[in-house]
Amino acid sequence: MTPLPPSFYQREDVVRIARDLLGKLLITNIEGKITSGYITETEAYRGPEDKASHAYQMRRTPRNESMYAQGGVSYVFVCYGMHQMFNIVTNVREVPHAVLVRAIEPIKGLEVMITRRGCADLRQLTNGPGKLTQALGITRMYDGLSLASENLSVLESGRIIDPDQVIAGPRVGIDYAEEDRFLPWRFRLTKTAKAEIIH
DNA sequence: ACACAGATACTCT
């Protein structure tokens, strides 16, 4: 399995990319421990014109600087002082689009992930954005890294996702985004699709 | 964001 090419990330349509990321394999090799899972839920954030985005109106701070990098690098930020959020930067340099990865189906390194999470319930292991980063060992330290690097990468899984296996809906936790909070930019695999993908 | 609780709704047996 090979890392997704730059051309995948650098397309213009971040919403399309968010949908296309479903079924790809997110894998980390951190502290010598390999963990991975299939991406099952994402949200698109369309930078300058999206009120839910950290980069709304080209807002630029040390925290969100990575959003302005070229597509194919990570953007990791800390939420509520405790949760790490993992995003995939898209589009070209200086266009701050990104996709938040909200959930994965855990595959490799289950024991490691269970230890990191302090939770043995497989259902709850990586079913939220703060949970998957904890399970995979992703922290702010890994902000701004290429997604084809040793520690952190997104691989082509070969899984084909049919349109009828994808549920689109409004994004979560962005009530402050006024009219933009209704945009159907959240994508997740159906229960049956998740069950199939791990086989 | 997460954890938990309560309400509602859908599915499977």
Added chain:
DNA sequence: GAGTATCTGTGTC
């Protein structure tokens, strides 16, 4: 009816 899933509301760092 039991199990699962979604949503809402409260509380917490």
